[in-house]
């Protein structure tokens with residue numbers, strides 16, 4: 691697998707970027723300032739690590755297999771759907787290797803680009819899209835993902 695180019699976006703991090711905090715959380719996620727994904731993840735009750743909000747900050751270093759949760763920010767064009775913070779995180783080869791599956795967050799109002807970022811990463815990293823949910827998820831989404839994480843995914 692080539693180093694990056696998830697979604698063909700250049701990372702803003704230079705080669706030899708400072709290593710960020712290591713995490714053994716089974717769930718790693720990105721959530722913007724609107725915090726929708728954060729609120730969903732908090733309802734799951736499993737250890738989770740949040741990526742830094744700012745791309746210039748050192749990114750997380752996964753130390754065990756994990757599931758990635760991320761929202762899509764493509765808009766109707768789908769261009770740049772994968773948040774840059776996630777691109778930077780996946781530029782780390784070990785982070786890519788330890789990725790076991792993706793859960794997409796989005797909004798069906800966006801039509802064809804609903805949860806597109808999860809599809810892009812799944813294709814690039816050869817892992818499955820495990821689930822998709824809207825905004826901060828329903829209680830049914832929480833139950834399904836909790837069960838899936840416990841029984842199958844991690």
Ligand SMILES: Cc1cc2nc3c(=O)[nH]c(=O)nc-3n(C[C@H](O)[C@H](O)[C@H](O)COP(=O)(O)O)c2cc1C
Nearest residue numbers: 721722724725726727761764765796797800804805
């Ligand atoms: C500018 C913008 C573009 C978006 N584009 C998409 C999109 O292409 N597909 C999608 O499913 N959701 C899209 N969304 C919806 C977000 O993915 C959704 O609101 C998500 O819950 C945001 O998560 P966060 O608050 O954790 O960052 C977009 C939202 C914004 C504000």
